[in-house]
Amino acid sequence: MNDIHPLQDSNRREFLKNTSLATLMAVMGGVELRAADAPASATPLTKIPPPPSVNFGVIGLNEWGREILHQLSLMSYAPVVAICDTYEHAFRKAAEEAPKAKQYKDYKELLADPNVQAVIIATPTGTHKEIVLAALAANKHVYCEAPLANTMDDAKVIAKAAKAATKVVFQPGLQERSHPQRHFLIPFIRGGALGKDVMARAQWHKHGGWRRESPNEERSTQLNWRLHQKTSTGLIGEEGIHEVDATAWFLKNRPVAVTGFSAMRLWGEDGRDVPDTIQAVYEFPHSVNFVFDATLCASFDAAYEMYYGTDSTIMVRDSKAWQFKEAGSPLQGWEVYSRKDMFYKESGIQIVANGSHQSALTAGATADAYPNTPLWYALDAFTRNVSLVGGAVKDFTDLYGDNGSAKDLADSLAALKTYPAATWQDGLDATVMAIVGNEATIKKQKIAFEKDWFEI
Amino acid sequence: MKFPAKLSLQKIKSAAFTTVCGTLLVAATLPAVAQTKYTSTPKGCDVKIEGTSSLHDWEMEGSLIGGFLEFGPGVQLDPAQATVGGITGDKVPATGRVIIPVRSVHSKADHLPDVMEHLMQDALKEPQFPRIEFNLKEMAFKGPHEAGKPFNFEVTGDLSISGVTNAATFPITITQVDADTIKVSGTAPVNLPQYNITPPAPSFGLGLMKTGPDVKIIFDWSLHKKQ
Numbered sequence: 080m081n082d083i084h085p086l087q088d089s090n091r092r093e094f095l096k097n098t099s100l101a102t103l104m105a106v107m108g109g110v111e112l113r114a115a116d117a118p119a120s121a122t123p124l125t126k127i128p129p130p131p132s133v134n135f136g137v138i139g140l141n142e143w144g145r146e147i148l149h150q151l152s153l154m155s156y157a158p159v160v161a162i163c164d165t166y167e168h169a170f171r172k173a174a175e176e177a178p179k180a181k182q183y184k185d186y187k188e189l190l191a192d193p194n195v196q197a198v199i200i201a202t203p204t205g206t207h208k209e210i211v212l213a214a215l216a217a218n219k220h221v222y223c224e225a226p227l228a229n230t231m232d233d234a235k236v237i238a239k240a241a242k243a244a245t246k247v248v249f250q251p252g253l254q255e256r257s258h259p260q261r262h263f264l265i266p267f268i269r270g271g272a273l274g275k276d277v278m279a280r281a282q283w284h285k286h287g288g289w290r291r292e293s294p295n296e297e298r299s300t301q302l303n304w305r306l307h308q309k310t311s312t313g314l315i316g317e318e319g320i321h322e323v324d325a326t327a328w329f330l331k332n333r334p335v336a337v338t339g340f341s342a343m344r345l346w347g348e349d350g351r352d353v354p355d356t357i358q359a360v361y362e363f364p365h366s367v368n369f370v371f372d373a374t375l376c377a378s379f380d381a382a383y384e385m386y387y388g389t390d391s392t393i394m395v396r397d398s399k400a401w402q403f404k405e406a407g408s409p410l411q412g413w414e415v416y417s418r419k420d421m422f423y424k425e426s427g428i429q430i431v432a433n434g435s436h437q438s439a440l441t442a443g444a445t446a447d448a449y450p451n452t453p454l455w456y457a458l459d460a461f462t463r464n465v466s467l468v469g470g471a472v473k474d475f476t477d478l479y480g481d482n483g484s485a486k487d488l489a490d491s492l493a494a495l496k497t498y499p500a501a502t503w504q505d506g507l508d509a510t511v512m513a514i515v516g517n518e519a520t521i522k523k524q525k526i527a528f529e530k531d532w533f534e535i
Numbered sequence: 536m537k538f539p540a541k542l543s544l545q546k547i548k549s550a551a552f553t554t555v556c557g558t559l560l561v562a563a564t565l566p567a568v569a570q571t572k573y574t575s576t577p578k579g580c581d582v583k584i585e586g587t588s589s590l591h592d593w594e595m596e597g598s599l600i601g602g603f604l605e606f607g608p609g610v611q612l613d614p615a616q617a618t619v620g621g622i623t624g625d626k627v628p629a630t631g632r633v634i635i636p637v638r639s640v641h642s643k644a645d646h647l648p649d650v651m652e653h654l655m656q657d658a659l660k661e662p663q664f665p666r667i668e669f670n671l672k673e674m675a676f677k678g679p680h681e682a683g684k685p686f687n688f689e690v691t692g693d694l695s696i697s698g699v700t701n702a703a704t705f706p707i708t709i710t711q712v713d714a715d716t717i718k719v720s721g722t723a724p725v726n727l728p729q730y731n732i733t734p735p736a737p738s739f740g741l742g743l744m745k746t747g748p749d750v751k752i753i754f755d756w757s758l759h760k761k762q
Contacts, residue, residue: 128653131662471599474636478601479577482759487577494598496641 129156130466136161136189136219137177138210139201140169141302142291143224147199148176150455157462163189166301186210190217197248197465199458200224203304204312208233215244220465222458224252225324225501226316226510231532234510239535241503245489246472248464251506254457255325257499260398260449267430268329273388274408279330279369280385281322283314286378288346289355306351308521314357314373315520316513321453322384323361323516324501324509325395326369329386334361334369334512336527339520345376357520361512371516394427398449401427460498467495508533572605572761573717579757582635584655587747595655597640600756604631604671604719612686614711617679619686625678627688631671633756637661654735654746658727659697667752668695669703669723677706685710685720694723699730715760723752 135157137148144164151157159177163186164170170182183189190198190213197220200210207228214221221241228234241249255261289306293299304310305317315323327333341354356374363369383396390408394401403425418429451459475488483491501509511532519526580600586593607628609621619627637659642651659667670693677687685708694703707721727734727748734746 127649128657470636470638474599474639475577478575478599478634478636482574483577491577491598496643 127463129154130463131470132156132158133220133462133465133469134158134160134194134196136163136192136195136198137173137180137201138163138186138189138198139203139224140164140166140173141201144169144199144201145173145176146454147201147458148173150452150458152176153451153455154459154462156466157458160194161189161192166298187213190214190219196220196469197222197461203301203310204229204316205233205304205310208237211237211249212240215240215247215249218247220248220461220469222250222252222461223506225320225506226312226513227251227506228510229310229312229316229514231511231514234507234514235535238503238507241506242535245485245492246468248461248468249503250457250461250464251501251503251509252457253321253324253501253505253509254453255321256328256501256505257457257460258398258449258453259456260395260400261325261328262499264393264395264400264430265329268386268393269331272391272402272411273386273393274390274405275388276365276367277387277389278367279326279387281319281326281369281371281383282380283318283322283371283373283382284378284380285375287375288349289375290346290349290351303351306349306353308352311353312513313353313517313520314355314375315359315371315516316510319359319371319373319516320509320513322371322382323369323512324505325384326361327363327508327512328505330363330367330369332363333508333533334363334528336362336525337512337516337519338362338525339516339518340523341520344374354520359516359520361516393430394422398453400430402430403427457500460500463498464500467497468492471495504533507535570605570608571610572603573758574603574761575601576716576757576759579712579718579755581755582640583753584640584750585753586750589743589745593642593644593651593746595640595642595652597635599636599639600754601634601636602632602668602756603761604717604758605629612709612711612717615682617682619676619678619680622676625676627674627676629671629674631674631692633669633671633754635667635752635754637665637667650737654737658732658735664696664698666695669693670695690721694725696725696730697732701729712757717758717760719754719756719758721754723754725750725752 133156135151137144137151137159140148140162141164148159148162151159159180161183162170162173162177162180163183164173165184167184174180174182181189181192181194183192189195198214199222200207200214201224202210204224204226205228207223211221211223211227223237226234227237289303291299291302293302311317312320337359339357339359341357343351343354344356346355355376356372358370358372361369361371383394386393386395389405391402391404394403401420401422403422419426420429421427449456471492472488475483475491479487511528515526515528515532577599580598582597582600584595607621610627610629611620613620622628637656638661640652640655642649642655644651671690672693673691675689675691677689680686688707688709689704690707691702691704693700703723703725705721705723707719710718710720712718727750734748736743736745738744
């Protein structure tokens with residue numbers, strides 16, 4: 080294995096400074112490693128005051144679209160003023176979450192509504208391109224669910240349009256990119272807490288057919304687009320893209336190749352051709368491989384990620400993370416007062432902002448460190464960034480008029496300290512990794528990634 | 536205008552040359568009579584608000600400053616001269632307005648920057664009064680001017696913050712960056728209670744932070760000559 084540690088970078092110095100401080104504090108009597116000791120990006124957003132309101136339009140009102148509506152309903156600063164779906168009956172359930180929203184059957188009419196400032200696109204993956212391009216052209220801020228598209232060409236078209244639309248925010252639905260737990264973990268992992276990295280692994284296990292109930296054949300086709308290769312990016316694209324993205328993000332690299340396997344173990348008799356069980360091995364530089372497996376046939380152990388190192392292994396599950404240390408690995412100090420949980424026969428140390436406070440030893444003390452869902456954090460970041468960027472664009476235009484060029488505006492916006500969120504490049508990268516990974520599992524072969532697949 | 540049908544091209548060129556030369560000669564020998572107006576340009580604008588607290592000093596930064604500065608007829612800033620051209624005494628005939636959007640000033644703190652921003656915006660009642668404005672009433676030259684150095688002035692005007700307007704006087708410098716661009720720099724002291732602003736006193740965990748009543752608005756303002 081190459082001695083260069085891809086997880087380590089310049090943050091190591093900062094991490095060592097923090098851990099040294101924590102060690103000293105622990106010796107002195109266990110003063111907490113608080114959120115304030117972590118990077119600003121790790122600060123739980125719940126402590127931050129609400130931004131000015133942003134009016135939302137949500138396009139696509141199926142299960143995930145309604146979950147988006149529910150999360151937005153928890154934010155007083157994110158009123159949903161318009162909803163859209165081509166299916167008439169979809170409005171009934173959606174209206175429970177957004178009773179005041181105007182209802183549109185055509186997304187173009189929603190985009191023409193001047194009251195809508197930002198749109199969330201939660202339609203089938205293959206329809207994203209058309210709606211994203213129209214929304215950006217209408218000068219709306221756009222949150223587009225991941226993957227961006229089900230072909231690399233479409234993903235590039237979306238990314239290119241998003242890059243060019245400098246006056247609005249474009250955020251792919253890679254929700255982990257906005258999660259404060261992830262931002263707390265990054266300096267921890269890159270600072271060398273794992274020792275030399277060994278490998279990464281993630282799984283997504285569920286027992287259920289992925290099929291949605293429908294009143295008729297036509298509606299069934301509309302609803303169950305994920306079951307067919309022509310319209311779906313499979314288990315990697317529609318579920319595993321978040322784990323693939325998180326691993327590449329933590330490793331700060333793109334994979335060089337992916338090898339896949341797939342099988343239809345339980346659900347093949349209903350006419351689908353998307354495999355219900357897959358395994359994929361992504362090869363990253365420095366011989367660090369990421370293994371992902373997903374199935375719709377067995378739910379044991381659900382979903383989690385593991386990052387293995389020579390000194391310790393970190394498990395990320397839901398909104399929590401634990402460290403499992405090897406015997407004899409260096410003491411980092413902060414773990415003295417951290418809460419420990421048992422997993423099988425292993426004792427895991429909770430990694431969480433404020434987790435090293437003495438009170439963390441009490442059961443449940445850190446249970447509400449990240450009380451919201453990953454989607455909530457992503458939508459919260461989007462709303463705040465829309466408010467920030469939208470305000471900055473207006474101020475710039477009001478103050479300078481013709482004296483300000485497009486480049487001046489872009490420079491001004493680049494200086495803004497935005498909230499952590501996925502970018503168009505993150506969206507393109509994750510989509511390419513998912514599409515190629517899906518192809519590898521279907522074909523049961525190895526595919527090497529080419530550099531220009533990630534470029535526009 | 537209708538030209539004689541047989542007027543040669545050479546004669547037209549000659550007439551045009553004479554007209555242009557004559558115009559330039561008149562312009563060079565007559566005193567400048569036109570007012571000179573400068574308007575904000577986005578390059579080179581910086582604003583910083585500095586304050587104190589019971590824990591540590593704090594600061595916020597922005598890069599948007601709007602408005603204009605217009606000099607009366609004859610006023611000239613020649614970097615080689617010891618005084619401002621075209622003035623008698625120290626009074627400089629000038630009007631101007633400085634605009635700083637409150638929400639464009641951001642905290643650069645490592646910890647909880649959003650909270651500090653919110654406290655400041657809340658204290659300044661940003662939704663109702665989104666701008667800090669200064670309207671220039673008097674401008675006095677503080678000479679002599681040293682060649683190659685900025686010109687020194689003292690300005691007096693109305694400073695409006697959070698819906699309250701007070702008279703304010705503070706020193707500024709003006710640097711001639713190039714033929715068409717000037718940079719105005721200065722520091723405006725502000726006593727928050729004079730603007731009906733209660734200095735924020737947020738609580739963090741078990742601690743309480745009290746911010747001081749006096750802040751400084753420090754600015755570098757870039758302006759371009761309006762043609």
